[in-house]
Amino acid sequence: MENLNLNRHISGQFNTELESVRNQVMQMGGLIEQQLIDALTAMADNDLELAREVIVKDNEVNQFETRVDQECSRIIAKRQPAASDLRLILTIMKTVTELERVGDSVAAIAKMAIENHGKKVPSLIGLENMGQIVIKMLHNSLDSFTRLDLNTAIAVHNEDKKVNRQYESILRELMTFMMEDPRSVPFVLNVLASARAIERIGDRCQNICEQVVYLVKGIDVRHATEEEINSLIE
Amino acid sequence: MENLNLNRHISGQFNTELESVRNQVMQMGGLIEQQLIDALTAMADNDLELAREVIVKDNEVNQFETRVDQECSRIIAKRQPAASDLRLILTIMKTVTELERVGDSVAAIAKMAIENHGKKVPSLIGLENMGQIVIKMLHNSLDSFTRLDLNTAIAVHNEDKKVNRQYESILRELMTFMMEDPRSVPFVLNVLASARAIERIGDRCQNICEQVVYLVKGIDVRHATEEEINSLIE
Numbered sequence: 185m186e187n188l189n190l191n192r193h194i195s196g197q198f199n200t201e202l203e204s205v206r207n208q209v210m211q212m213g214g215l216i217e218q219q220l221i222d223a224l225t226a227m228a229d230n231d232l233e234l235a236r237e238v239i240v241k242d243n244e245v246n247q248f249e250t251r252v253d254q255e256c257s258r259i260i261a262k263r264q265p266a267a268s269d270l271r272l273i274l275t276i277m278k279t280v281t282e283l284e285r286v287g288d289s290v291a292a293i294a295k296m297a298i299e300n301h302g303k304k305v306p307s308l309i310g311l312e313n314m315g316q317i318v319i320k321m322l323h324n325s326l327d328s329f330t331r332l333d334l335n336t337a338i339a340v341h342n343e344d345k346k347v348n349r350q351y352e353s354i355l356r357e358l359m360t361f362m363m364e365d366p367r368s369v370p371f372v373l374n375v376l377a378s379a380r381a382i383e384r385i386g387d388r389c390q391n392i393c394e395q396v397v398y399l400v401k402g403i404d405v406r407h408a409t410e411e412e413i414n415s416l417i418e
Numbered sequence: 419m420e421n422l423n424l425n426r427h428i429s430g431q432f433n434t435e436l437e438s439v440r441n442q443v444m445q446m447g448g449l450i451e452q453q454l455i456d457a458l459t460a461m462a463d464n465d466l467e468l469a470r471e472v473i474v475k476d477n478e479v480n481q482f483e484t485r486v487d488q489e490c491s492r493i494i495a496k497r498q499p500a501a502s503d504l505r506l507i508l509t510i511m512k513t514v515t516e517l518e519r520v521g522d523s524v525a526a527i528a529k530m531a532i533e534n535h536g537k538k539v540p541s542l543i544g545l546e547n548m549g550q551i552v553i554k555m556l557h558n559s560l561d562s563f564t565r566l567d568l569n570t571a572i573a574v575h576n577e578d579k580k581v582n583r584q585y586e587s588i589l590r591e592l593m594t595f596m597m598e599d600p601r602s603v604p605f606v607l608n609v610l611a612s613a614r615a616i617e618r619i620g621d622r623c624q625n626i627c628e629q630v631v632y633l634v635k636g637i638d639v640r641h642a643t644e645e646e647i648n649s650l651i652e
Contacts, residue, residue, distance in 0.1 A: 246641040254638070257508060264498040274491060277508070278515070359603050366600040369593050373610075404488070407480040 198263050202272065205255050206330075209276055209283075212248035213326035216286050219245065220322060220385065223293040224315040227378060228308060232301055238294035245287035252280045271402070275395045279329060282395075286322065286388045289381040296378040305375055306368075307357045314350040314382050317343065321389040328396045337396035338417055340389055342410065347386035354379045432497050436506065439489050440564075443510055443517075446482035447560035450520050453479065454556060454619065457527040458549040461612060462542060466535055472528035479521035486514045505636070509629045513563060516629075520556065520622045523615040530612040539609055540602075541591045548584040548616050551577065555623040562630045571630035572651055574623055576644065581620035588613045
């Protein structure tokens, strides 16, 4: 009986630790979501102050990565988790890396907003639309991770096509802009870099969703086709 | 006595498994090194055939990622490794992710080589120089990983500055090119994308070297300054 209690106690402790790590991932996700919204707002509103805040706060994102990563290593070493718990922890570690790199892209958007300050950004509507899709993708990928929701994860994964189409259309627009006004090249390249940063956040959301699929189904879909992934919908 | 032998046997098996995984990482690294050399050659020599080969072979790189990752999860679950072995395995998992993304950048360079086929690439000498530095960085980062060589890892980490400077110089050159001949914009943007892909491989090598530092010193330097990293040189 004592042993049983002890086991239950250990398992309870373990659950608490796992829960704490998952909470930190969600907090990190919430922070990055807000950072993304702020960076896109700073770009659209020409808001220097807000852009600078985003860049400073990227540090907090980085600290989350380091902390969660350490915590996960510690849990594996201490708890020697079984297959399914281990899978959760390894998935958290990968998700956190993706989130940190979303943070890098967000900081890049904020830097471009500073460099482009005072200029009228071409393709702004396209950028805002693409930004809106990506904000939603990030939110839903984190949500699918929290609720282990396979279908949402796959839906987000499919959404990235839209982002890519939007990016291609912005790219064409900006190319025409540069060809018609060659003096704009340096500035427009900055705008293009922002578009690419947003596009890459979409890719990162896809990566997070691939981790959710792995967590729920135990299938590694990182190099699977869209068709193969969609066949997993429940 | 029997127990002792059994333990030694288990430990021997464990070593064999670890060795096998490390060997696979080295094979994967060797494959990607060759892929990078081929992609850059395809770009410089306008070699369609070689560029296509690189793209096809990216599949092999992806398979390595999946296989090593699975194998590492399996080893952790089965062997429940102690702190230092666990650190090695987690580092291998992260390194393999970085290598797979180097593979993506290499495939992107090969795709650009195909799109630019038959055209005289501007800034080719700059691209070749940057390519040479990055080939060496990739080689040395893998070497530092294999030999757990802290000083080499830090040296490679510092090398990335050169790549960034080279990229900035190519960027300026290509901007001038586009401003002088606006019709070249779409094509030159492709060349710029190749330059960026090469630059990103440098970043990935830095990430691998940060893992080596972590492995050798147990210090997470992912968000450390250059000064802090250099202070670790032995």
